[in-house]
Amino acid sequence: MQEGVASEACSLAGTLGLGNLVVLYDNNKIQIDGPTSLAFNEDVKKRFEAYGWEVHEVENGDTDFRSIHDSIDQAKDHGRQEGINKPQFISVRTTIGYGSKVAGQNKAHGTPLGDAEIVRMKEQWGFDPNKKFYMPDQVEKYYQRTAHQRSQEVRKAWNDLFTRYSKQFPSEFKELNDHFLPIKPASGSPIPTFIGQPPTLPSGLLDRLPHYKQEDKAEATRKSSETVFTALSKELPTIIGGAADVLGSTLATVKGSPYIKAGDYTGRNIAFGVREHAMFAIANGIAAFNPSLIPYVSTFLVFAPYGLGAIRIAAISHLRVIYVLTHDSIGVGEDGPTHQPIETLTQLRSLPNINVIRPADGNETTGAYFAAVDGFAHPTALALSRQALPQLPGSKAINVKKGAYVIFDTASPKEGETIDGQVEQEQKWSKILTIISTGSEVHLSIAAAQLLSKSDAQLRVRVVSAPCLELFREQPAEYRSQVLGTQSGPHRQPSLILSVEAGDTISWYEFAHVTMGIDTFGVSAPDKEVYKHFGFTPEGIAEKAKKALKVFEGANVADLVKLRI
Amino acid sequence: MQEGVASEACSLAGTLGLGNLVVLYDNNKIQIDGPTSLAFNEDVKKRFEAYGWEVHEVENGDTDFRSIHDSIDQAKDHGRQEGINKPQFISVRTTIGYGSKVAGQNKAHGTPLGDAEIVRMKEQWGFDPNKKFYMPDQVEKYYQRTAHQRSQEVRKAWNDLFTRYSKQFPSEFKELNDHFLPIKPASGSPIPTFIGQPPTLPSGLLDRLPHYKQEDKAEATRKSSETVFTALSKELPTIIGGAADVLGSTLATVKGSPYIKAGDYTGRNIAFGVREHAMFAIANGIAAFNPSLIPYVSTFLVFAPYGLGAIRIAAISHLRVIYVLTHDSIGVGEDGPTHQPIETLTQLRSLPNINVIRPADGNETTGAYFAAVDGFAHPTALALSRQALPQLPGSKAINVKKGAYVIFDTASPKEGETIDGQVEQEQKWSKILTIISTGSEVHLSIAAAQLLSKSDAQLRVRVVSAPCLELFREQPAEYRSQVLGTQSGPHRQPSLILSVEAGDTISWYEFAHVTMGIDTFGVSAPDKEVYKHFGFTPEGIAEKAKKALKVFEGANVADLVKLRI
Structure with missing residues (x-):
């Protein structure tokens, strides 16, 4: 009642006229820290009417169960009437912890009653005080007689209807089966079930x-x-x-x-x-x-x-x-x-x-x-x-499922060729840099790789597009190692890894030795200006990469694939 | 009007009877995606009355400025009347983009009007169409005559009152000056100012x-x-x-x-x-x-x-x-x-x-x-x-400002002694492990360090308490390096760093070679059981540390202080 999300949802429910919605409000005037009046003095009925709901009130929810029952019936009737289209709200005035020694007090919200008080209350309400976690027979019988029986009738009626539907509208029935959870008409399984995996996606x-x-x-x-x-x-x-x-x-x-x-x-x-x-x-x-x-x-x-x-x-x-x-x-x-x-x-x-x-x-x-x-x-x-x-030459839809993949390599290896493949043997690179990047920074990283490669013939630069770090984590260590370039080559150390993403760097230390990001709030200017301001240009990325290569020259770089042990 | 946070705040304002609050609602029936009726069918007047507000309505906010003015005056009067205690709401019916060619349309919200339409509108409203970003003289004169003059009177009255107050209640006046922004009575500075730093904290x-x-x-x-x-x-x-x-x-x-x-x-x-x-x-x-x-x-x-x-x-x-x-x-x-x-x-x-x-x-x-x-x-x-x-022997309030500090060391160096100090020379540790931890996991990490130290005499274990990673980042590289143990010793590699925090590991790869955390949702059980389930016990941490030491045995570990280049 106090949380904003409820106001948002209830206002929309009123606008959309969701007449099938019945909400019961346990109006006990108590919240955890004390009486609701400390923080909440609304006319709730009026507020819900303002949202376009119909409001019912039950004066004594502690003992007048008939009124609760009738209000629910009435609410269901009204809500379903043609042309009314009003969600239904039932405010039930109750006493929190009714019948216990903390009745009407905020401590009834969370404080355990204690064994003695539980025994006393069970006696008071006619339960066997020595039994715990049990359901009296008469309760089971009551629900057998009412809910269980009723549900069987309703289920049978639905199954009959659905069987007729499957015969009268075979193509619509097929569409339902194609796109919804397996639904079986009465002749097959006893009840239609919504439990389990949804249907697989259409092939192709x-x-x-x-x-x-x-x-x-x-x-x-x-x-x-x-x-x-x-x-x-x-x-x-x-x-x-x-x-x-x-x-x-x-x-x-x-x-x-x-x-x-x-x-x-x-x-x-x-x-x-x-x-x-x-x-x-x-x-x-x-x-x-x-x-x-x-x-x-x-x-x-x-x-x-x-x-x-x-x-x-x-x-x-x-x-x-x-x-x-x-x-x-x-x-x-x-x-x-x-x-x-x-x-x-x-x-x-x-x-x-x-x-x-x-x-x-x-x-x-x-x-x-x-x-x-x-x-x-x-x-x-x-x-x-x-x-x-720009549309990138090396991008592939199916690769998104791997989380990350090599999208560009200044050594231009052939399809499927890895960092330790033939290309490297021939060209004797002494340094490898891997730029791992996402989204709008990938094309900038590729341009930076081209700049870097031109300025240093000994340097091979690979660009990894990493659309989804969670899916990448799920890949086998071998694939991750291949993508990140964590193996050493015949003439060089493992690849130094630089991450490039126009956001905070915290999520990147797991995947990169050096991070390029933004750890302050942004600035107000046209987008190209802002990118330039934060250094996210081919030149800016290349500069950062050169700095990183210099700092780590001859130094050890950790095998990041080992981090998640 | 639609966001939940506004509902929360306005409901509380009603409960607290904030009569000084006057809210003007620009009721133009349009939002970005179209007419508000798509998503918003509330009786706004009724909703605010339900919150305990007094609601005023202006029918024609496009041209009837007198009514807006009078409503504000009335709202201020009512809100301040003794015993009313109602925040004031003024719903002003307007036309979005009034007078432009997109009047009443949702595109008036964000789409620029274009130069030609701006010229036309300026002519229509009697402005010089050739001037941009200018204020007509008559506007300045109007505000000189009204707002400026009035504010001078109000300011003088306030200053006089405040001067009298400072003389009549010197100790209360001093308290105000001690705890609020520098306030100077009329005799000193022309106006009391709320601009600038608040007063420094009381000494000691x-x-x-x-x-x-x-x-x-x-x-x-x-x-x-x-x-x-x-x-x-x-x-x-x-x-x-x-x-x-x-x-x-x-x-x-x-x-x-x-x-x-x-x-x-x-x-x-x-x-x-x-x-x-x-x-x-x-x-x-x-x-x-x-x-x-x-x-x-x-x-x-x-x-x-x-x-x-x-x-x-x-x-x-x-x-x-x-x-x-x-x-x-x-x-x-x-x-x-x-x-x-x-x-x-x-x-x-x-x-x-x-x-x-x-x-x-x-x-x-x-x-x-x-x-x-x-x-x-x-x-x-x-x-x-x-x-x-438990209250930890090495904890110090003042150290929180450094973000992280060595709280325990199995080598028990003396106060101020660093990782490269005398202790290490004498004892010839071959391995150092640094556990960096926060909050409720620090005492567990210390207990784990003691266990580890007992099982391996060659291993020195240090525990860093890191209450605030942001403050730690601000420290000089030398201090961070000292705390993390990133320098090598005479007989060993730099310290391997293990982070221990009962939460997700993402923020820790910046500070640790190996992370111990929880990258799934929690489980439901008494707290000690849950800690055990996730391995956050002295034994569990020690086990993780041993695994990390083994995986990284002889391997390179990165100098993490270099990461933020």
Whole structure:
């Protein structure tokens, strides 16, 4: 009732007229630190009516169970009536810890009652005081008689209906089976089940998504995202979602489908309003309701922290939510530091069980979406650029799943040739530098590698594109070692590794000996100016690389693959 | 109007009866993605009345300036009337982009009008279309006649009052000068100024705060925090704040002072309710209003992300806010993963311009608070334990300011003796291990060091307590090198460094060759069981250390101090 996320969600529920929603409010006037009046003096009924809800009140929730029951029935009836479209709110006045010695007190919230008081209360309510964790027979019988019987009737009616449906609408029934959790009509299995893995993705899906060639025009990955997402949302009708009032910037929408609105829920788009936290929480609800559904939600990367609590819940609950987060760096224009995420990638990466993917061009954007829908048991955050990025010659959608791969090498080895391959034997490089980079900094790193190579014939420079550090960590040590260049060559030490990302450096020490990033807040200027200011130009990166090579000349570099022992 | 943080703050403003608050709502029915009706169908007047506000409405905010003016006057009058105590809300119906060709459209929000349209609009409103960035004389004259003159009168009246006050109440006047920004009565400087640094802390403050001896009883740092905070809040009357309904757990309160409530604002405690985001945002407002004020706000560490947007604003705006964040790890008991922060320390550390301090015992808690109040130009997050921790023999409050320091050494060097000192020459250690740890894991690391030392006479183990990585980074390279043991000794390689913290490892690769942490979500069990499960026991840490020593035996270890080049 006090948390902002509830206000956001309830306001939207009112706007969308969610008549199937019935909320019971345990109005006991107590919170952990004391009476709610210390911090909460609202007219709750009026507030929910202002949101467009219908409000019911139960005066005595301690003992008048009939009124609670009737209110729920009434709420369900009203909410489902044609044309009303109002979510239903039932405020039930109760006493916290009713019947115990701490009744009506805030300590009833968390303090254990103690054994003696539990015995006394069991006696008071007619339970056997000597039994613990047991259910009286009469309770079981009651539920057998009511809930169990009723559910069997409801289940039978549903199964009958569904069997008729499967015969009358065979193609629609097939579509349901193709895209939703295995659903079996009554003749097969006793009950339709929503437990288990959702159906596998349509075969050949990745091939049918957009792929880019080097000569295709440069575009922002948010723009590539629009193209890829449009293709994907045609392939997967279970994709639904929307934006927190920045759709014109994030560009992620199910084209051709209307917005969901009060009384018409056929659309696949939701206008969440400026409500990031509720947006992320609603996405959790959609994914949890049925794991076949694929909710996506979009805003600027810098605003992801406004709903971080809900992102944590998605990760901890293994929910397949896709966060489309654009304006992912300092390339956002004159909005300045408030709109330039510095720490946000690290904040998301630090969360267990989420993949954070920052694609470098169109192909990697395709790979990022494919990894997101294919990753059933976790959320995925996509970090996308506002500014245009060139299509990179070495980029491959399928490589995103490996987390990181060599995208450029001044030694130009042939396909599949590794750092220890023939090329190196012939050319006798004395130094190798590996630049590991993501997103909008990969093409700059490649240009820097070319500059460096020209200025020092003994130096071989490799560029690793690392769209997803979490997926890279999951690769075998051998692959990681190959990508990072941690083996020594015949004439040289292992590769020195420099990370290049226009954000804070904290998440990079695991993968690089030297980091290039931004550990202060941003600045306000056109994007090219800001990039220049922080040294993220081919020349700036090359300069940093030269400095790193000099500092580490002849020094030992650690084998970073060993770090996670 | 849609963001949850506004709901939280406005609800609290109503409860606290903030009659001095007047909010103007630019009710133009348009948001970035289209008409607000897509996502927002509230009866705003009713909602604010439900919060306990008085609501005024202006029908035509486009041209009826008199009504806006009168509403503001009326709101100010009503809000200040004795006994009303209602914040004032003025809903002004306007047309976005009024008078332009995009009037009433969402593109008026962000799309530039273009030169031709700007010229046309200037002509339409009677401005010289050829002038840019200029202010007509008549505007300046108007403000000279009104605002400027009025402010001079108000200022003179204030100065006169203040001069009389300084004479009539000399000791109260002195107190104001001691604890607030330099305030000069009318006779000295023309105006009292709130610009500049707040007064320096009372001399000898750190000495007067609680200090602990090894024989003092073990206690949770949240408990030490209660003691230290109580002492500090007596010394510094400008400390004000409160908790998000978990005061019984965070224990941070100004003892002896009441809660602020409607009509009585003499208290220094605020019951924020379950409203983390607004709590952090209100703290920002207090710090920004007058930098002499020191707002503190408390909740569980795992809930800090609920208000991360406001923490970011504190950091970017250089506000001295203190976040008292308890239950800082897996030692929180049966609440389980939802209440066990894993990623949260890294999420805070990744933010520029904030100090994150995790003290290991009572002395470090004193040092943490001292660093927090002494750090004028940035916020500080304190991460405090729920479980009891022993008072450590080598801990020192003043060392917190260095960020990290050697707290234990199996070679027991004398005070001030470094890793390259006499001790090492005599004893000829062949291996050195440095365990760098924070908070509740420091005493476990010391016990592990003792175990390791017993099992291998050639091995010297040092333990570094690192309460604040940000402050450590600011130290000279020589000090950091000394603490981390990065120099080689006469008979050995540089120290291998192992980090030990019961949270995600991402922030540790910068400071350690091998990390021990938790990169999954937590588990639900009593705290000692959870610690054991994740290996955070003296035996578990020793085992990890042995493994690390074996993996890196004879291998190169990087000089980590070189990383930030």
